[in-house]
Amino acid sequence: MRLVVLDMAGTTVADDGLVEQAFTAAAAALGVEAGSPEFDPMLAHVRATMGESKISVFRHLFGAEEKAQRANTAFEAAYHDLVDAGHCAALPGAAEAIAELRGQGRKVVLTTGFSRATQDRILDALGWRSVADLTLCPAEAGRGRPYPDLALTALLRTGTDSVRQIAVAGDTGYDMLTGTRAGAPVVAGVLTGAHDEARLRADGATHVLGSIAELPALLG
Missing domain, CATH: 3.40.50.1000 (HAD superfamily/HAD-like)
Incomplete structure (x- = not known):
């Protein structure tokens, strides 16, 4: 090899749950709050597709490219904040x-x-x-x-x-x-x-x- x-x-x-925390923030930015009927199936999809390109995941979840890009931007901002706070x-x-x-x-x-x-x-x-x-x-x-x-x-x-x-x-x-x-x-x-x-x-x-x-x- x-x-x-x-x-x-x-x-x-x-x-340590950073992806899920960042996704929760991204979903909230698009009006999907944790604990809502919409949220749980979305989180299940995120867990099932761990490893996939994140923008591809958001395209699947939110459909329209504009929404997917907004979700991706919010996800990255939340993830960066977690990293900057020492959670990495x-x-x-x-x-x-x-x-x-x-x-x-x-x-x-x-x-x-x-x-x-x-x-x-x-x-x-x-x-x-x-x-x-x-x-x-x-x-x-x-x-x-x-x-x-x-x-x-x-x-x-x-x-x-x-x-x-x-x-x-x-x-x-x-x-x-x-x-x-x-x-x-x-x-x-x-x-x-x-x-x-x-x-x-x-x-x-x-x-x-x-x-x-x-x-x-x-x-x-």
Whole structure:
């Protein structure tokens, strides 16, 4: 495995409910209050599609592009406020795992379903600007998860020779679908985020790990 494509929130970065809190604020900005009959099905969709590009989620929920963009703007503002307030931390062993993977001679790419602005906010909060070889968001790859674009863009941008040299790791079913659709032979689910082992395996996980800290040993 010459290239390791890692998710951020829930995989290498603790989520601790930040996505749901930011979504609650975004829904309120569009007149959907927490506890209303409309809200619960929307939150269930957000949970089911964790890992997907956030603007795609809002397009599904709110339909009209103008509403989706308003929701996305409100989501990003709320998420940024949470990060700025100190509610952002690396998962235990994540930075060490990334360093070990790179020490093994592998390229490491961090990917997300967030916008570039939100991804950069997280990287800055953690001091992670140089932790990986490359960082990618959906807008830089064409489409976000569950499409293979993020993994394949990582392959192209790092000069990796073959999809058979890619390992993908994440905490959601959409991460698993991205890996399998990209042709990666190692698609590892981790149990530190949104989805359980059954969902990860149903969407194509070849391995399920307790956390990203176990990945260097698996590949080593």
